[in-house]
Amino acid sequence: MTTELSDTTLTADRIVHLTDQLSALSHLRPDPRTNALFGDLVQAILSAPDRQAREILAHPEVDGRRSTVRDLSARGETALEHAWAEHIATAPDPRAALATFPYLDNYDRLTALEVRLLVHAGGTPRSVAVLGCGPLPLSTLGYADALGCPVVGLDREPAAVALARRVATRTGSTAVRFEEADAADVGLMGYDAVVLAALVGETPSAKAAILRRVAGAMRPGAMLLARSARGLRTLLYPPVDLGAMPGFEVLEVVHPTDDVINSVVVARRRA
Numbered sequence: 001m002t003t004e005l006s007d008t009t010l011t012a013d014r015i016v017h018l019t020d021q022l023s024a025l026s027h028l029r030p031d032p033r034t035n036a037l038f039g040d041l042v043q044a045i046l047s048a049p050d051r052q053a054r055e056i057l058a059h060p061e062v063d064g065r066r067s068t069v070r071d072l073s074a075r076g077e078t079a080l081e082h083a084w085a086e087h088i089a090t091a092p093d094p095r096a097a098l099a100t101f102p103y104l105d106n107y108d109r110l111t112a113l114e115v116r117l118l119v120h121a122g123g124t125p126r127s128v129a130v131l132g133c134g135p136l137p138l139s140t141l142g143y144a145d146a147l148g149c150p151v152v153g154l155d156r157e158p159a160a161v162a163l164a165r166r167v168a169t170r171t172g173s174t175a176v177r178f179e180e181a182d183a184a185d186v187g188l189m190g191y192d193a194v195v196l197a198a199l200v201g202e203t204p205s206a207k208a209a210i211l212r213r214v215a216g217a218m219r220p221g222a223m224l225l226a227r228s229a230r231g232l233r234t235l236l237y238p239p240v241d242l243g244a245m246p247g248f249e250v251l252e253v254v255h256p257t258d259d260v261i262n263s264v265v266v267a268r269r270r271a
Helices: 002-023 032-047 050-058 066-090 094-099 104-122 138-147 158-170 204-217 231-235
Strands: 128-131 151-155 176-180 193-196 223-228 248-254 263-269
Touching (some): 002 032, 002 050, 066 158, 104 138, 104 193, 138 176, 204 223
Parallel strands (some): 128 151
Antiparallel strands (some): 223 263, 248 263
């Protein structure tokens, strides 16, 4: 018991230390220092046993930094995607450049998992919308490749949409299109499946509000995949509150236990 309590304290102190170091940086664009700090933070979070998550999250210094950690994670991921999208879009060999993206395997494994869950729960969709596709739309491209159907990536940031289009064009992906739209306002009646990216909704309450709007915009029977998080991983991404999904029937929730951080919520729009 003493050893476990000590391990819990050490992990909490590590998270606090790394968060403060990241907060002190002048920018979060990828470079050796930034990459190392984010890598250490993610490793500290993933390596802690699930049974310690509650105690670590309740640690006063960690609890007081929850919103800071999540904000740093979101801004760091966005900066990383922007930098790599620019690199891929301007590279002499875009596909070779994409192959060197350090988290490509994580994206591929998560997308493959989601495709399997989607097909198992609702059959192969004829059209998919990805809300919050980002500037490096690897999931959007992955759905198009795996499902062989039209896929649209939607993002509220014009710069993200512009970069996503360039990446798709340079990598030869023709079954996708990208549009500027806010997840809270977009019409989704024409899609068999909707994917809600992990960074859509900065907090659990904001994500729940968006899901209520999304439910009203989807047709009955359409499928939803919402990326979530559990345990210590909620420091990096806001979780989906399963009790705050009116209009949806939750069919399955999958929590990866490897270095794929996001959980996946599979739901169907109620009739």
